[in-house]
Amino acid sequence: MFKSIYMKLFVTYLSLFLAIILVISFFMLSIFYREFTLQAASNLENAGVKTNALMGRYYSNEITRVELNSWINAMSYISNIKIYVLNPDTSRLSVGNEDVDMKLNSQIISDITEIMNGATVQRMNPIKLSSEDEVVYVGMPLEYNGQISGVILLFTPMTELNNVSREVLNTMILIIAVAVMISAFTILRSSIRISEPIVEISNYAIELGRGREIPDIEIKSKDEIGRLGRSFNIMKKEILVAEQMRRDIVANVSHELRTPLTSIIGFLKGILDGVIKPEDEKKYLELAYNEANRLKDLTKEIVEVAKLESGSTKLNKERFVLNDLAKEVKIELDGMVSEKKLNFTLEEKVKNIVLFADKDRIRQVFINIINNSFKFTDKGYIKVTINRKDKNAIIQVADSGTGIKKDKISYLFNKFYTANEYGNATNGAGLGLNIVKNIVDMHDGTIRVDSEYGKGTKITIHIPIVFE
Numbered sequence: 374m375f376k377s378i379y380m381k382l383f384v385t386y387l388s389l390f391l392a393i394i395l396v397i398s399f400f401m402l403s404i405f406y407r408e409f410t411l412q413a414a415s416n417l418e419n420a421g422v423k424t425n426a427l428m429g430r431y432y433s434n435e436i437t438r439v440e441l442n443s444w445i446n447a448m449s450y451i452s453n454i455k456i457y458v459l460n461p462d463t464s465r466l467s468v469g470n471e472d473v474d475m476k477l478n479s480q481i482i483s484d485i486t487e488i489m490n491g492a493t494v495q496r497m498n499p500i501k502l503s504s505e506d507e508v509v510y511v512g513m514p515l516e517y518n519g520q521i522s523g524v525i526l527l528f529t530p531m532t533e534l535n536n537v538s539r540e541v542l543n544t545m546i547l548i549i550a551v552a553v554m555i556s557a558f559t560i561l562r563s564s565i566r567i568s569e570p571i572v573e574i575s576n577y578a579i580e581l582g583r584g585r586e587i588p589d590i591e592i593k594s595k596d597e598i599g600r601l602g603r604s605f606n607i608m609k610k611e612i613l614v615a616e617q618m619r620r621d622i623v624a625n626v627s628h629e630l631r632t633p634l635t636s637i638i639g640f641l642k643g644i645l646d647g648v649i650k651p652e653d654e655k656k657y658l659e660l661a662y663n664e665a666n667r668l669k670d671l672t673k674e675i676v677e678v679a680k681l682e683s684g685s686t687k688l689n690k691e692r693f694v695l696n697d698l699a700k701e702v703k704i705e706l707d708g709m710v711s712e713k714k715l716n717f718t719l720e721e722k723v724k725n726i727v728l729f730a731d732k733d734r735i736r737q738v739f740i741n742i743i744n745n746s747f748k749f750t751d752k753g754y755i756k757v758t759i760n761r762k763d764k765n766a767i768i769q770v771a772d773s774g775t776g777i778k779k780d781k782i783s784y785l786f787n788k789f790y791t792a793n794e795y796g797n798a799t800n801g802a803g804l805g806l807n808i809v810k811n812i813v814d815m816h817d818g819t820i821r822v823d824s825e826y827g828k829g830t831k832i833t834i835h836i837p838i839v840f841e
């Protein structure tokens with residue numbers, strides 16, 4: 374029936390509150406009513422006992438009839454009680470109120486018989502006597518010298534009780550109304566406080582799904598709702614970062630591909646249009662050739678990254694000796710030294726380190742990190758070390774190159790991230806270390822970068838030695 378959580382909360386709380394208040398009021402009213410009638414009954418009995426005593430004094434001639442009447446009248450008047458004294462034969466001896474012309478109803482007549490047998494009766498359920506208000510009454514035997522010589526009936530009208538009850542009831546209704554109003558207001562506010570952020574979050578989620586920009590959710594409380602808002606804000610940030618990354622990657626990929634293509638097209642067009650002199654043609658064709666090669670490598674890298682990231686690649690594990698692989702790579706890359714005069718060395722701290730891993734990919738790891746060292750080191754050394762410690766093979770490449778600023782180190786493994794501030798001389802796409810990290814992860818290994826800006830860089834990789 375109630376579609377909104379806010380209405381549900383509101384109605385539930387309010388009805389619960391009302392139910393509790395009504396139950397409490399009911400109990401309070403009935404306690405009050407009982408106390409009041411008990412009080413009335415004991416007043417009536419007290420008056421009865423006093424009347425009995427006065428009658429005794431009258432019978433023993435201590436007081437006159439006139440005195441008796443005035444005493445009883447006074448008592449009757451003060452306590453708003455009608456007092457009747459009847460003879461045993463119920464012929465009417467009336468004292469106090471003279472107008473005893475009341476019709477005794479059947480209830481009272483049967484009570485009188487009981488009283489004459491010595492019982493005291495209390496009728497606290499209001500009865501109606503002719504033309505009068507409703508009354509409650511007490512009847513007791515009139516005793517004198519140990520003999521029951523008559524009946525004392527004492528009536529008190531219900532008017533007072535009714536009036537007081539009505540007043541109490543009215544006050545209570547007023548209090549309940551005010552309490553209900555105050556609590557309705559409070560409940561309404563807290564229901565809104567609970568439901569509003571939920572509605573807000575759900576609206577924002579729809580907006581976010583449509584790709585629209587939304588502000589951060591304002592956190593107003595520290596409870597679960599506040600936590601929901603905080604989680605939503607975190608999620609939003611993550612989505613935006615992921616979305617930004619996707620955009621960057623698309624932009625980067627097309628940029629990285631376009632740059633070499635533009636040069637290739639430029640060189641070829643220059644040759645075709647005759648802008649480039651025939652004797653220079655070979656030089657430009659060579660440049661175009663190099664660019665085309667770079668393009669080929671780049672596409673390979675991009676495909677590699679995509680494959681590694683999709684998780685679809687399976688490792689082709691085999692048993693091989695890491696030392697042999699390192700030596701192969703060293704020979705392969707030795708040619709690069711001639712350009713720069715670097716001290717390029719390989720140290721095998723432990724001989725014959727046998728690994729069970731994907732050899733081609735481990736080769737790629739070597740090549741990528743050693744290539745980086747060559748790119749970013751102009752003088753000094755590049756030192757490759759292989760080692761074994763506990764159950765790990767350790768590959769380390771240290772160089773005396775440019776180093777990397779501390780705040781950039783944590784981004785190195787991101788795709789397309791290049792940290793160098795040396796212009797574009799390095800020609801890197803920023804994929805090499807991302808590929809390395811993926812390969813190391815797939816082998817359950819770890820990679821660590823230690824670098825000091827201006828001094829050099831050390832990359833350390835641990836690969837667990839396991840034979841499955």
Ligand SMILES: Nc1ncnc2c1ncn2[C@@H]1O[C@H](COP(=O)(O)OP(=O)(O)OP(=O)(O)O)[C@@H](O)[C@H]1O
Pocket residue numbers: 674741745746748749772774775776777785790791792793799800801802803804805806807829830
């Ligand atoms: N040995 C190093 N010395 C100094 N900076 C380094 C070194 N290795 C990596 N870097 C920094 O980290 C960045 C990311 O390296 P990564 O290998 O991922 O990309 P790249 O070498 O620029 O491009 P790619 O490897 O795709 O050709 C580099 O651009 C460079 O700024």
Ligand SMILES: [Mg+2]
Pocket residue numbers: 741744745801804805806
């Ligand atoms: Mg690289």
